[in-house]
Amino acid sequence: MTVKLPKCLLVFEQAEFYEMLKARPDIWRAAIKRGKYRLRFGKEQNRKVNPQKECD
Numbered sequence: 001m002t003v004k005l006p007k008c009l010l011v012f013e014q015a016e017f018y019e020m021l022k023a024r025p026d027i028w029r030a031a032i033k034r035g036k037y038r039l040r041f042g043k044e045q046n047r048k049v050n051p052q053k054e055c056d
Contacts, residue, residue, distance in 0.1 A: 001017050003010040012020075021028055 001012045001014065003012070
């Protein structure tokens with residue numbers, strides 16, 4: 001996993017990343033909530049751009 005910051009690029013192995021997040025479950029909850037929001041928002045935007053035609 002890579003994290004781009006203003007003056008550096010962080011590269012974590014998956015196990016390292018999970019180990020850091022174990023100490024802060026509140027970060028997990030916030031990240032999951034944000035991820036769900038982004039997925040739903042993206043799907044909604046896609047529906048607006050490409051509306052399906054209704055069959056008569």
